[in-house]
Amino acid sequence: MRIEVKELTKQFEHTLVLDRINLEIQEKEFLGLLGPSGSGKTTLLRIIAGLESPDGGVVEADGRDVSTLGFEERKFGFVFQHYALFNHMTVFENVAFGMKVRPRGARPDKQAIADRVKELLELVQLGEFEDRFPAQLSGGQRQRVALARTLTIDPQVLLLDEPFGALDAKVRVELRRSLRNIHDATGLTTIFVTHDQEEALDLADRVAIMNHGVIEQVGAPVEVYESPKTPFIFDFLGHTNSFDCVIRHGKARLGDKELNVEPGIPDGPGVAFVRPHDIVLSRANDPEPTQDAKLPDTAIMRFVSARGQRAAVELLYGKRLIEAEVSRERLNELRLSVGDKCTIRLRLPRIYAKRDAEKQTGIGERAAPRPRFRKRLRSRLGGTL
């Protein structure tokens, strides 16, 4: 089923939670709604489900306006962050619930219900757990039960609200895989909400990134990761190094290079955002020319932490810290270690207007001075000084 959201607005008290949202989800698509908490993503999902009503705008399913339909008429499957399982029922009874509550004429017979429950529990790999109670299951298993239960109403759309939010890291990755498998097996149009960018980028066909009630960008994971439209998205999707630059006549001077700036960014102060893995290191006395912008001064390696094949390197450039990520091999090849000087090049910098960057990411605040020690001490000791 194709879902289309048009000009959706929602206000709670005096806060605008959704500000004219437009979004289209294709048939069989797997879409991730990604954003920090308070960005409006859960509200958007609940409005699509019919659990919340919008103040303005419409939700369409296959071109038909469903805004006025209650959630029971929309027949969308919904999975809650905290599972919302019925704790007094066994796994079997939980999954059977959606069939047992149907009116007498539409209710399948006992055997048909049992067969369907078994089939769904096999699908979520919980075949042997039908007699357990939810309290006897792990978080990941409970979420699978919730998923199986939702599928009994044969929904054409599956909506998941932070489905992995309450799980620990390892179970998350497992459940991600099985959710993807279930999606591929059933061909359901699926929308899930998450605040975890890795999860969204890993799982979804397309990602819609929300902030302050607005969708800032929609696109395939690679697309949003490699060309984030706004400084917020860049910063939200991963670690960020920022470098000041000046934009003039649509070009920015960064290190020893002049770079083209995307149209629409005004002249004036700008910043270049660079991911840690796009910080290219080389030895200080090795000025091999490349296309990447080279910073004028050398930096000092302050700290190296090796996690597996990748090494996180902290560099001191002047008075500021730069985060870099290089392979251990490359680091050995360069024969660089803590305390050594090195040259920095910036690969694939994204340039934004400085004002936008500061407003959206708080980057400018990172250098805020700490209160002076004496002053703090005095205020703590009160009148005794």
Added chain:
Amino acid sequence: MLDHASSFDASPAARQPLPLTESAGARTLLITIALGFLLLFLLLPLIVVFAEVLRLGFDSYWAALREPEALAAIRLTLLTALIVVPFNAVFGIAAAWAITKFQFAGQNLLITLVDLPFSVSPVIGGMVFVLLFGLQGVFGPWLAAHDIKIIFAIPGVIIATLFVTLPFVARELIPLMQKQGTDCEEAALMLGASGWQTLFRVTLPNIKWGLLYGVLLCNGRAIGEFGAVAVVSGHIVGHTTTMPLYIEVLYNDFNFPAAFAVASLLTLIAFATLILRTILEWRAEQRLASSRLH
């Protein structure tokens, strides 16, 4: 200082024993005071009631309970509880449901109002109904014209008891349902259940222990209520006296054996309530502990 805060937990089941910091002497003193107080003010009167009964002998005890007036009082008390408890259970569920599952104007006012009978003296509760339904009251003339008697009659007793016991179930359910949220109900409705199916198959099973606990407390109070009922009943022996009122009547007539006999019966009901309550609390803790295992 040892770090006490880290071992503190809101649930009794998970509470760790705190490292003792008091000396043995202080501990003994505190325990003695607490136990002595309990003994003097709680256990001793109970013992006296039953000792009194035993002293009189079983025959006269039985005879006192078989008096028609005593039987009438027992019957009225049970009737009152039988009407009041289900009514308050339904009201409690409805009020708790309204307060916790919806947002509406006047929500806080409703919570305050539910608590009202707890904060005013039961005597005032009784007085209010006299002012409303008594002969000189607001609805008095109309009731008299239609030959309906509420004050100094059984309906008055039931209404006064209703007023006094109103908060018990609601008070028990509101925090519980607030904690549970609306996810389960939304899930049930989205799976196609009707409102009634959701209520009976999802909400009620989720709150059944809290509900039972509230009903038990409500029942205890309904049976034992004195102040409000005393005002509206008119003490017509054999007609509008509940057990507590009948005990007072007997006591004022210096009929101590009969007074103690009825009092012992009331005490037994209180004991049964206490034991059931302990079982329910124990069960709730067990459930909490088992849900924490995972």
